[in-house]
Amino acid sequence: MTEKLLQVDNLKISFSTGDSLTEVVSDVSFEIGHGKTLGIVGESGSGKSVSARSIMQLLENNAVVDQNSRIRFNGEEILEKSDREMRKIRGKDIGMIFQDPMSSLNPTMKIGKQISETIQIHEKASKKEAAVRAKEIMKLVGIPDVEDRFNQYPFEFSGGMRQRIIIAIALACSPKLLIADEPTTALDVTIQAQILELLKDIQKKTGTSILLITHDFGVVANMCEEIVVMNKGRVVEKGTTKEIFSSPKEDYTKRLLAAIPDLHAEKTQESKEKLADIYSGTREKLLEVNQLAKHFPLGRGTTLKAVDDVSFDIYRGETLGLVGESGSGKSTTGRTLLRLHDATSGETVFEGSDINTYKKRQMKEMRKKVQFVFQDPYSSLNPRQKVKDIIGEPLDIHKLFANKKERKKRVEELLELVGLEASFSERFPHEFSGGQRQRIGIARALAVEPEFIVLDEPLSALDASVQATIVDLLEELQRKLNLTYLFIAHDLATVKKLSDRVAVMYKGSIVELTDSEELFRNPLHSYTKKLLSAIPVPDPHYEVTEEVLSPEEDLAVSIEGQSFTEVRPNHWVMQ
């Protein structure tokens, strides 16, 4: 038997904090063959990234690797190498791709130099030779107009293009192993499909092995031959991709697989009844949005039409999903709807009058009925406020209690309502996990007993299993309190689960609007079709269709001069 390219045995890593050692990775073993792809799947805190970084010896200073751990790479023991020796391996034999393309490139260095730097370091190439090589690699990763792009700075590149550059840097010296740490998590779904395909293509051309780290089973399904599932620093299960998907042995793996929302699941009876009410006109209209527009001035006379003449209705008790990729205008729509931005034109009719004409007092009344839950549970809670004051503040503003005792009682009720303990009210936000914080954010929104809540990507910062619990909570609250939601998201699968009807946004316009089952079964607009086919399917037997993989530029779908028409009963499409 020939030796594997990478063999990790009994990897044990601890972090020292003060005097104590906390073990974050315990007895982790895995291996990757030449030209193969291994996926490590796990949620945040599973130790997957730390394990990957230890292969590069790029751990934080307070990390301690156990003496009995072994990492054999290309026939050599990595852990015995000095920093000087490691530097010859980093970037040459092992390339690394990071998660966030927006922050992983040096903002003050030209793109070309960032790629050729690696070549200059490792191959003793002259500046000129390195530049020639760098340009070749830029072509390989699909960058158009290489000669011009070479001298540009990162801010002139889109997210997807930056990730291609990061891949180019990792590939610069034809490494034997590529470590990709959540390479597509920060990207839109259509871009994600392209980047994954690019990685596969590169592997075919160069024969490099890939270690793919991700939280998303959809991503590993058609990328990897083998999968390692990690949880809390330990390997839960290992096997071929087909084995893991078809017959997972461990409960944890089963739970993770079950937490993947099913795109083909039928909607509940309850949702169907709601839709019947809406379509027959018996359900009350809560909000009517007419040709709402929000333009931002960009200076020099140009404007960004973030939201351009959008019209839709929201009915009491329903969830309307608003889906789109970054820059589609979905968040701006949500904010303009509540007058967090002032609309450029159009109206939002709430209880018979346009909220854009409200005076200060009416606005305050309106804020009591309409609430907002934000995307990032870390930055949307004031770190210096106790939970009781975060949730209590809306109560103070609208004077919703008679005395201190009542306020305390109300805060505790709200905490219990969102599934937290009443005793949490004395704590600060940093003491909670992301999921718990998002629950606090929801409790804050519920404090004023609103009728309508705009949920702006409330799940995207959370792990899949946590997402599932928050979705359940939102559904339960809707039933209990007869709430109406506008659910803004980029993730089609969760939108499907939570929404009764779905609107697809693209470049500031709604291109398709219908009930969620119909949308997924029978997408009519070409953009919706692209979006749906780009979702990574958690099924190893699934083949990606060709149309998803067209380069970024070709993805642009023209909606110029089109109008919104009802193509089938209750199925509206821009055409």
Add this chain to the structure above:
Amino acid sequence: MLKFLTKRLIQTIPVLIGVTILTFSMVLLIPGDPAQIMAGESASPEQLEIVRERLGLNDPIPVQYFDYLSGVVRGDLGNSIRSGRAVSTEVFGRLAPTVELAFYSTLLSVFIGIIAGVVSAVRRYSLSDTLIMFAALFGLSMPNFWLGLMLIQWFVIGTGWFQASGWGTPQQMILPVLTLGTAGSAIIARMTRSSMLEVIDQDYIQTARAKGVSEKMVIYRHALKNAMVPVVTVVGLQFGSLLGGAVLTETVFAINGLGRLIINAIRARDFPIVQGGVLVFAFLFVFVNIIVDVLYRFLNKRIDLN
């Protein structure tokens, strides 16, 4: 770049006009009658009237201001009461030592501050970090006139290595530059340290390490330029406060610069000189900040977009 500079220069016009309004108002705000102050306590009403007429103090205030402004534009800042010579001649004659002092002090504080800040950040929580930060705190909290006196005590009276007055030879220049540059070094060191620590935690530093770049080059090539962006702003502001600090330092070291000229003019109630001196200080400050903006733009390419 040229377009940016032109735009930036046009933007300074309202600022400069604002400055002239303030220096002009100084005379109005002095308690009592400016003519009385200028002519002296014993002046007769007739003499006062002559002084008033000569200074245009009988005109309405807007007319007085426009007279003053047109003088400033033509480079005519009036005449010194004491010497009778043109204020512009007096002020520009004294400008060189002050600008040199501020410039060398800035150079010193940039040099010491950045090196100390980088060392401190790279060896966070080490002994050298603690010592540097302690020294910075000390340098920052020490009044510079006191530091100047101590330096004179040690190195002029004590060892006799340097001279305690005048400007021009290294022996005369080192102590004042050290005195004035210490606080700046401390501020820049602290700023560099915190900015550097922030940059070191950025993802692109990981990217650089993953390329196999040596730690020295990670700091020098990838971190430093990014960390300098906020530091440059501080250096610009620092230069302004150095001009102010020069007033004290020049007095301690008996340097015939603009600061000392102003101090003496205040003592002698020679208001045209004070007015002219302050105006030149303000113009210098504005000018230095334009240079800082250009540097800033050079460091941070993203500003190019706007």
